[in-house]
Amino acid sequence: MAVPVKFVGKDKASAFFKKATKLYDSMMDAYRQGRWNATIINAVHCAISASDTYTVSQGEKVSASKDHRDAVRLLESVSKDAKEKAKHLAWLISIKSTAEYEARVFTQKEADEAVKHADRLYKWVKAELKL
DSSP, X not given: OOOOEEEOOGGGHHHXXXXXXXXXXXXXXXXXXXXXXXXXXHHHHHHHHHHHHHHHHHHSEEEOOSSTHHHHHHHHHXXXXXXXXXXXXXXXXXXXXXXXXXXXXXXXXXXXXXXHHHHHHHHHHHHHHTO
């Protein structure tokens, strides 16, 4: 199944990365303050923006789907390395709805895991693209 995409010029990759960086910083601030749900929500959105940075820089496209799992599929399609890193995005997408819309309070252990996944994807994109 093809992922619906929106074509975006490579020049927009830096804007996606700025968003990823601000969300990364917010994630870490929330983590240091013990705000686990905020940590996880920021981790999810940081990873999405980092993924968008990579797919725009490599293929000038982002997922246009309402299903965030399509962003995972798009990232996987870019390269072998991206396919491996997409596992971090997939893990975060799997908890997105629960973190954002359910009355569930997350734990520090879950926040630790979210930070680990977001951090690995974000830092990989930063290193790969030399940003």
